[in-house]
Amino acid sequence: SQQGEEDPQALSIQEGENATMNCSYKTSINNLQWYRQNSGRGLVHLILIRSNEREKHSGRLRVTLDTSKKSSSLLITASRAADTASYFCATDVLYTGANSKLTFGKGITLSVRP
């Protein structure tokens, strides 16, 4: 079963609207990260939120974390056509000794129509 699962799988919005993407996970985490992938390229890190944080902002990005519900959301405000990409959440989990491991979800495809 997937540690991190994004919802929805695909999202299509008009330029200027806000895009909200959700991620749920199953076990306790050290931190949760969101990544973006443009078609055919490597992933780029967007934002990291630690388990003791509830909300974080970076430019037009807002991430929330609810550890009681084991969920996170990524909000992109005032979307632009250039935001069209796949978005992945990833959870950093302690799994052996002092080691942790980052596990990715399957991703959300965001399309922003001009």
Add this chain to the structure above:
Amino acid sequence: GAGVSQSPSNKVTEKGKDVELRCDPISGHTALYWYRQSLGQGLEFLIYFQGNSAPDKSGLPSDRFSAERTGGSVSTLTIQRTQQEDSAVYLCASSRKLTSASYNEQFFGPGTRLTVL
């Protein structure tokens, strides 16, 4: 400043041949991951190296796949007797410790696109 580099960027091979894919992580990053991504799909975890610990090989799909990391730096992913279903983009990522028990963001290489004919 050098990021994560991978070579080759593209590899076309014939079914049954062996291939080697290389990853040069960012200097000082103790963690190194290999992933596979088929067209339009998410990331499939393959193998994870963390410092001097034994690698986590739980994601390797078959015994045709192996990887090593020499001197805690460069890593090579080897696929023996390639099959058509091995065709995908192979991504490498590295990261450094954030705390004693967690990692910071992963930095990804551009990937190697493998095509098995």
